[in-house]
Amino acid sequence: MKLVLLLVVLGTISAEVQDLSRKMFTFPQSSNTAHVKLNPAKLDYNAVTVCHRSITDLERDHAIFSLSTPSQDNGFLTFWKNANREIQPHIKNARVEYKGWDYKLNKWHSICTTWDSENGLVQIWVDGIPSIRKFSISGAISGAVKVVLGQDQDNHGGGFDVNQSFVGMITDVHMWDHILSSCDIQNYMGEMNFTPGNVLNWKALDFEIVGKVLIEDKPACHSTSVFLG
């Protein structure tokens, strides 16, 4: 009986909340298992901003941020479609295609995606440069969501494809339930002061690592700050 109770207690604390400032997740190999689950602080979004920094040398498709709902695998997804050289935000399974980005290998990229459920408009920002605004889909994202780094969810919380897994490092993941101003986004891109995400906050991240993913120190000076010059 005592053992069972202990296991229950341990089970409830396996997810933890940590300040990951100056840390990054390292995904050292392709797999269809290794990932990080992120637990959002709130549900039901009428608007979304998601920001992250990542570096990879993958020359194939990969997911950078994957949020699913029970009925939509690609509830809010940031995806690199290699054959088309496109950054593709997917919102509620509606895909938008953005070409023409300098998404170089072996370079840190700061990417933010904004979406407004009222007018359905999406915009991405890559290393300080805003895309044009395109229509994806309108209507709020409601109900339970599952957020995963390192894999693309092809069902709610799973259905991972090794050929869409992420290899490299990801840091500074934030999600807000509103659209950040251009200034806030530039502050994020330049690693200046900004208000952390109220849905996902890298400085108080509620997460759980599954499989081979490491928490390591972020390099002190990396190339995302170059565009500030």
Ligand SMILES: *[C@@H]1O[C@H](CO)[C@@H](O)[C@H](O)[C@H]1NC(C)=O
């Ligand atoms: C992944 O890609 C490799 C190389 O293209 C291929 O041989 C393999 O069948 C793919 N695996 C899956 C699970 O799709």
